[in-house]
Amino acid sequence: MAPNNSTPGVVTVWSDIACPWATMALQTLHRQAAERGADLRIDHRCFPLELLNGEPTAKPMHDEEVERITAVRSDLGWSTWTGPEWAYPVTTLPAMEAVQAAKVQGLQAADALDAALRRAYFVEQRCVSMLPVIEDVARGCAGVDADRLMAALHAGTGRAAVFADLAVAGDGQVQGSPHFWTAEGPFAANPGVDDVEHFRSYDAGWVDELLGEQLS
Structure with a gap:
């Protein structure tokens, strides 16, 4: 299987729904594409961190990354998890499966569901491990x-x-x-981030470059 969708104008994004860096990049891309009236087409592909690492992402590590990002990007509307710890998602595989299953309805449906599930996790603090939650999010999407x-x-x-x-x-x-990735090949990994460990600034200029390449 090729790592990118070769259809002209389609952006392939590899990510994990639980990944704050990916969610920041996608939220930024969606916002700026909407401001430009761009016809954004994203093919979501899975980079399942829990399977690649052989363990779930630890909540303290995730909270620390969210704090680091929101100190720079308060506009995202996120907060660290404040719900009960027993409700914290131990896995995001069901959510990623749902996004892939939504591709049966087209890339736009899958992208809409991906964005809604990320909002449910990062903003609404819902347990996206649960199929009833995923279904409820989908019904509102x-x-x-x-x-x-x-x-x-x-x-x-x-x-x-x-x-x-x-x-x-x-x-x-x-x-x-x-x-x-673009239809031609790799574009950028974690674009706009100056330093993951010491994140102090974000350059959204990568969006202009990507939109210019794909959506002009």
Whole structure:
């Protein structure tokens, strides 16, 4: 399987829904594309950190990354998890499976669901490990047929796609979450970030470059 969608104008994004860096990049891309009236088409591919690392992402580590990012990007509307610890998502595989299953309805449906699930996790602090939560998010998501989505999930469509992506994610071509690709090849990994460990500034100029390449 190729690491990128070769359809002209489609941006391939490798990421994990739980990844704050990926979610920041996607939120920035969506916002600026909307401001420009750009027809943004994203093919979401899975970089499942818990499978690649062999363990769930620790909540203290995730909270620390969210704090580091929101100190620079307060406009994102996130906060660290304040819900009960027993409700914290131990896995985001079901959410990633749902996004892949939504591709049966097209890339736009999958992208809408991906954005809604990230909002549910990072802003609304909902447990996106749970299928009832995923279904509820889908039913509130314009452009997604929730009944069709759940049928695809019950048939295992999303899980097969996640594991197909896992085989590519682990072969060295994809450099982490997020990694953006154009139809021609790699674009940038974690664009706009000056330093992950000591994050102090964010340069959103990469969006202009990407939109100029893909959506002009």
